Amino acid sequence: MQRIKIDPKKCTGCRQCEMACSLNHKMDTVNPRRARIRIYNKNGHFLPVIAGPFADAACNTKAMIETEFGLVDMCIICRASCPHKTFFFEPDTGIPLKCDFCGTPPNPTCVKVCNTGALELIEVSEDELF
Amino acid sequence: MDGWRGQLVRINLTKGSSKIEPISEKILKDYLGGRGLAVRIYTQEVDGDIDPLDKKNKVVIAAGGLCGTATPCASIASIVTKSPVTNTIVCGRMQGYFGTELKFCGLDAIVIEGKAEYPVVIFITDSSVSIRPALQYWGRTTKETQRLIKAELKDRWAARESFIACIGPAGEKGVSLATLVNEDYLVTGGVGIGWVLGAKNLKAIVIKGTQDVTVSNGQKCLQAIFSLKNRFNASPFTREKLPKYGNAFLLDACLKRGVLPINNFKGIAKELNGIDENNIERITHRRACFSCPIGCVRTVREKDREIVGLDYETVASFGYLCGINDLDDISEIRFLCTEFGLDILNTASSIACAMELYEEGALKDMELPFGGKNIISLLKQIGKNKGLGKEVGKGGSIFANSLNRPHIFMGVKGNAIPPFDPRGLWGLGLHMATSNFGAYHLNGLTVIEELFNIHEKVEPFLVEEKPEFVKKIQDMTASLDALGICINALFALKVNNILPIFDFVFGYKIDIEELLLVGERIWNLERFFNLKAGLCQSDDTLPKRLIEEPLNGYTCPLEEMLPIYYKERGWDKEGKPKKETLERLGLCKG
Ligand code: SF4
Ligand code: SF4
Numbered sequence: 001m002q003r004i005k006i007d008p009k010k011c012t013g014c015r016q017c018e019m020a021c022s023l024n025h026k027m028d029t030v031n032p033r034r035a036r037i038r039i040y041n042k043n044g045h046f047l048p049v050i051a052g053p054f055a056d057a058a059c060n061t062k063a064m065i066e067t068e069f070g071l072v073d074m075c076i077i078c079r080a081s082c083p084h085k086t087f088f089f090e091p092d093t094g095i096p097l098k099c100d101f102c103g104t105p106p107n108p109t110c111v112k113v114c115n116t117g118a119l120e121l122i123e124v125s126e127d128e129l130f
Numbered sequence: 131m132d133g134w135r136g137q138l139v140r141i142n143l144t145k146g147s148s149k150i151e152p153i154s155e156k157i158l159k160d161y162l163g164g165r166g167l168a169v170r171i172y173t174q175e176v177d178g179d180i181d182p183l184d185k186k187n188k189v190v191i192a193a194g195g196l197c198g199t200a201t202p203c204a205s206i207a208s209i210v211t212k213s214p215v216t217n218t219i220v221c222g223r224m225q226g227y228f229g230t231e232l233k234f235c236g237l238d239a240i241v242i243e244g245k246a247e248y249p250v251v252i253f254i255t256d257s258s259v260s261i262r263p264a265l266q267y268w269g270r271t272t273k274e275t276q277r278l279i280k281a282e283l284k285d286r287w288a289a290r291e292s293f294i295a296c297i298g299p300a301g302e303k304g305v306s307l308a309t310l311v312n313e314d315y316l317v318t319g320g321v322g323i324g325w326v327l328g329a330k331n332l333k334a335i336v337i338k339g340t341q342d343v344t345v346s347n348g349q350k351c352l353q354a355i356f357s358l359k360n361r362f363n364a365s366p367f368t369r370e371k372l373p374k375y376g377n378a379f380l381l382d383a384c385l386k387r388g389v390l391p392i393n394n395f396k397g398i399a400k401e402l403n404g405i406d407e408n409n410i411e412r413i414t415h416r417r418a419c420f421s422c423p424i425g426c427v428r429t430v431r432e433k434d435r436e437i438v439g440l441d442y443e444t445v446a447s448f449g450y451l452c453g454i455n456d457l458d459d460i461s462e463i464r465f466l467c468t469e470f471g472l473d474i475l476n477t478a479s480s481i482a483c484a485m486e487l488y489e490e491g492a493l494k495d496m497e498l499p500f501g502g503k504n505i506i507s508l509l510k511q512i513g514k515n516k517g518l519g520k521e522v523g524k525g526g527s528i529f530a531n532s533l534n535r536p537h538i539f540m541g542v543k544g545n546a547i548p549p550f551d552p553r554g555l556w557g558l559g560l561h562m563a564t565s566n567f568g569a570y571h572l573n574g575l576t577v578i579e580e581l582f583n584i585h586e587k588v589e590p591f592l593v594e595e596k597p598e599f600v601k602k603i604q605d606m607t608a609s610l611d612a613l614g615i616c617i618n619a620l621f622a623l624k625v626n627n628i629l630p631i632f633d634f635v636f637g638y639k640i641d642i643e644e645l646l647l648v649g650e651r652i653w654n655l656e657r658f659f660n661l662k663a664g665l666c667q668s669d670d671t672l673p674k675r676l677i678e679e680p681l682n683g684y685t686c687p688l689e690e691m692l693p694i695y696y697k698e699r700g701w702d703k704e705g706k707p708k709k710e711t712l713e714r715l716g717l718c719k720g
């Protein structure tokens with residue numbers, strides 16, 4: 001089974017993955033707000049987050065996570081498109097966005113366009129996933 | 131409209147009003163955007179003889195034509211105004227996310243006119259503009275200002291997506307060397323723009339856009355992006371050197387070529403003084419502007435602050451021209467310049483000037499030998515416009531003049547010469563003498579070819595060939611600036627590699643001649659404005675030291691190259707564009 005591996009340490013914050021994702025999902029349109037991957041800037045460190053499932057209500061975890069980049073709000077790293085944050089919603093229609101892995105078999109545009117190795121398509125076995 | 135948005139917003143600070151206006155397709159096609167569009171709008175609306183600090187002066191910001199279309203390396207926006215330092219038109223190069231965000235606001239350009247009564251901030255959200263008081267930010271450093279503005283935005287998620295360009299205390303206090311900062315990046319090349327904005331009482335511009343940019347063929351565009359990416363990975367410069375060291379790898383190349391100047395151009399470096407690419411790589415991390423697969427920005431990450439942009443310009447001008455051989459000090463200097471909003475090249479040059487004056491015994495107020503530690507306190511004084519800093523902050527030209535030693539200032543038209551010695555790089559020498567913004571290298575990066583011969587073989591010391599070569603590079607850079615493509619892309623690409631993307635983005639084809647013609651048009655328009663501003667042929671010159679004092683047996687033979695250059699450009703002997711040249715470029719009245 002294939003998955004996208006994210007290595008924030010390598011990410012330069014070029015946001016080319018956002019651009020490519022939106023270009024691939026709405027015809028002839030570039031708009032990072034339509035992308036299913038977003039890059040967060042945390043004090044100059046860049047954290048790529050790929051949109052996961054839609055949540056119709058916000059969770060009440062609201063935790064801070066300690067990472068090597070310092071304390072990061074969990075809502076930032078969380079992949080859900082949830083009403084608490086304005087990310088992963090189409091700006092004009094409000095439709096929640098979710099990464100579709102760019103088709104079957106997976107052909108992720110974001111991985112193809114990333115030039116730094118921050119995004120990588122890897123093979124994992126089912127056992128490793130859980 | 132594909133690629134462009136076809137709109138500008140005109141903001142009048144005196145009245146506090148704003149208006150969206152259309153931009154005609156012809157203008158966009160003739161000038162492409164970015165520097166071209168900004169120069170065209172500016173020169174059309176402002177007279178050459180205007181006082182730059184008058185409220186009638188305007189400031190135009192335009193996003194590069196290809197910004198926001200996912201084209202690799204297209205991230206540069208241009209900010210154009212007449213500078214009070216050079217008395218010419220100047221164009222600042224805004225890296226980072228600002229230009230692209232402007233496109234997502236549905237705009238190609240912002241025109242700022244008038245003068246606010248009290249300090250203000252402009253908020254632009256999807257073509258709607260609000261102007262709010264900014265007293266609480268006045269006097270704050272750039273980072274602090276950005277933090278406060280973001281903290282005051284109600285929606286913290288929106289704050290994450292807002293991008294801010296602002297001036298620092300230097301711009302507010304009318305320091306000549308002031309420029310602006312967009313996000314974490316210092317704007318280069320726009321000496322005095324910070325002062326102009328400060329005189330308009332404009333502290334910051336905050337933009338956030340959520341609109342689409344459409345391109346004419348998205349799938350083909352993606353393919354073109356992948357193939358450009360492969361090209362970047364095929365060149366050793368963009369695959370290895372730039373990502374690893376930033377453009378600081380030029381240090382080594384310049385040293386080997388004997389063109390790395392030290393101590394205010396009094397000599398050249400014989401060896402590196404500890405400021406070298408490996409040390410820079412050791413203390414920095416990598417970062418990129420929008421859409422850029424190269425990622426050449428080197429940043430120092432400390433616990434609670436980030437110092438962005440330890441580039442060649444910074445390390446060579448402070449490290450060698452001022453002789454500071456401690457990289458930590460240079461990071462601190464870069465940090466202070468960003469905080470105060472001071473132009474790197476000109477600040478370094480003014481300080482180097484002061485250092486030479488000190489060594490000559492003409493300056494006694496502060497102990498300032500080359501490499502001296504007092505530089506940091508001097509820099510703080512410049513930023514606060516106090517003490518000796520007040521004098522040095524007027525710019526090297528005025529400062530050296532005030533002590534009756536004008537020849538010590540190493541600059542052209544009031545703008546400082548970047549740390550490359552023109553005596554070994556004649557093309558650069560000619561470029562800087564004729565550059566419309568005063569000495570500046572990023573609007574005609576002849577260095578790439580002269581040092582590395584990437585695309586064509588350039589004879590280093592051949593008077594006859596230089597003018598044609600310089601003109602070509604100047605035109606090429608102007609058109610790339612108009613497209614918003616970073617000049618570093620030239621390390622891997624030829625200009626004709628970018629041409630296919632025109633069809634996929636804008637929906638029409640263009641050939642290389644037409645593209646260079648756009649560049650030539652921009653260049654002539656700027657020249658025309660400068661002539662109206664009172665510049666003349668005698669301003670196309672270099673400091674005496676570079677023309678008269680030989681280095682390795684060479685001086686820069688400017689006198690011989692200039693007439694050939696004028697002819698090449700279709701200008702008369704006084705350097706004025708001839709009528710037929712203007713007609714050929716479609717610049718005659720109309
Ligand atoms: S895999 Fe496809 S849909 Fe998912 S984030 Fe990447 S480009 Fe977007
Ligand atoms: S393309 Fe890669 S390096 Fe660039 S922002 Fe996306 S993940 Fe980071």
Ligand code: SF4
Nearest residue numbers: 419422425426616618
């Ligand atoms: S090459 Fe460097 S300066 Fe140019 S766009 Fe890329 S990261 Fe920015």
